Amino acid sequence: MSVYTTVDNDTLAQWLERYALGELVELKGIAAGITNTNYFVTTTHGRYVLTIFEVLKLDELPYYLELMSHLARHGVACPAPIADHTDNFASLLAGKPACLVTCLPGSDVEAPSAVQCRAVGEMLAQLHLAGTTFPRKMHNPRGPHWWSQTASAVYHYMDEADAASLRAEVHFQDSHRFDHLPTGVVHADLFKDNVLMNGDAIAGFIDFYYACNDVLLYDVAIAVNDWTRQADGEIDGELARALLAGYQAIRPLNAEEKRCWSVMLRAAALRFWTSRLLDLYQPQEGELTYTKDPKVFQRLVEAHRARSDFWL
Numbered sequence: 001m002s003v004y005t006t007v008d009n010d011t012l013a014q015w016l017e018r019y020a021l022g023e024l025v026e027l028k029g030i031a032a033g034i035t036n037t038n039y040f041v042t043t044t045h046g047r048y049v050l051t052i053f054e055v056l057k058l059d060e061l062p063y064y065l066e067l068m069s070h071l072a073r074h075g076v077a078c079p080a081p082i083a084d085h086t087d088n089f090a091s092l093l094a095g096k097p098a099c100l101v102t103c104l105p106g107s108d109v110e111a112p113s114a115v116q117c118r119a120v121g122e123m124l125a126q127l128h129l130a131g132t133t134f135p136r137k138m139h140n141p142r143g144p145h146w147w148s149q150t151a152s153a154v155y156h157y158m159d160e161a162d163a164a165s166l167r168a169e170v171h172f173q174d175s176h177r178f179d180h181l182p183t184g185v186v187h188a189d190l191f192k193d194n195v196l197m198n199g200d201a202i203a204g205f206i207d208f209y210y211a212c213n214d215v216l217l218y219d220v221a222i223a224v225n226d227w228t229r230q231a232d233g234e235i236d237g238e239l240a241r242a243l244l245a246g247y248q249a250i251r252p253l254n255a256e257e258k259r260c261w262s263v264m265l266r267a268a269a270l271r272f273w274t275s276r277l278l279d280l281y282q283p284q285e286g287e288l289t290y291t292k293d294p295k296v297f298q299r300l301v302e303a304h305r306a307r308s309d310f311w312l
């Protein structure tokens with residue numbers, strides 16, 4: 001459920017006066033999603049998605065909303081934020097930061113096909129290329145320093161074997177640096193539930209609120225780890241090859257990126273293993289997330305450690 005902040009028609013109609021979007025026709029809560037409150041808003045001009053931010057503050061939003069606007073302007077499939085009469089993308093609604101973006105067709109898929117994985121790879125590469133002209137910068141708040149500190153905070157909750165496995169992975173990653181790889185704007189959370197598909201076409205990437213500047217290959221690894229992972233936790237080689245082929249059709253990986261690929265897959269899995277452990281053992285008071293299973297990413301790290309074929 002993702003309507004944490006309720007808004008009535010009158011309040012919304014009044015707030016909508018700050019936009020050139022006509023009159024309110026319908027307001028409908030969106031059940032999916034975890035972090036924010038989302039509504040479908042229909043006006044006499046069209047259909048939009050209203051997001052009320054439950055965690056991010058108003059002054060933190062420009063990076064994300066301007067990035068979406070930039071990417072949409074460059075043809076990357078993603079929602080375009082709508083500017084109000086003061087030329088701002090966000091303002092307060094019911095005391096919380098809120099914005100309107102274009103409503104995209106399509107829905108997320110649970111079991112993607114190779115064709116869909118290829119399309120995701122292509123669009124991700126397009127995002128990386130379009131990001132090169134985005135002037136704002138954001139560091140990755142969940143990079144190596146963060147996961148190392150987070151791991152230290154959760155070892156004592158874990159059983160010995162799991163903690164040893166986590167410690168070994170953090171140690172392994174500490175001895176590998178990716179500073180020499182191409183960097184740029186990354187989505188950083190391109191899971192299946194953050195992509196709306198319209199048949200085999202990408203309707204749009206959504207949920208840009210972990211986007212930042214980081215190593216591009218990291219974004220590819222995050223996508224492969226989720227899009228190509230089967231119900232049993234094992235990676236489907238055909239899907240992985242399709243996603244990578246789609247990506248490389250637009251932005252071929254260089255020799256160094258290929259050399260680092262297997263380590264990067266483990267780094268991307270470690271990032272979500274640690275965040276899920278933190279959510280499990282130290283849920284933030286008032287944080288509106290439900291706990292996702294950390295074991296999924298532990299098993300993935302351990303499977304990547306053991307494998308020899310990485311689909312490139």
Ligand SMILES: Nc1ncnc2c1ncn2[C@@H]1O[C@H](COP(=O)(O)OP(=O)(O)O)[C@@H](O)[C@H]1O
Nearest residue numbers: 030032033034035036038049079102103104207
């Ligand atoms: N621009 C959009 N167009 C159509 N549907 C959207 C759009 N943005 C979000 N949604 C719908 O809202 C749901 C929740 O959005 P999401 O960004 O994942 O929320 P949260 O930030 O709470 O995780 C999505 O699964 C999708 O169904």
Ligand SMILES: N[C@@H](CCOP(=O)(O)O)C(=O)O
Nearest residue numbers: 034035189191272276289292
């Ligand atoms: N995709 C991540 C969750 C992303 O974080 P959230 O705060 O948007 O829930 C995962 O599956 O662990």
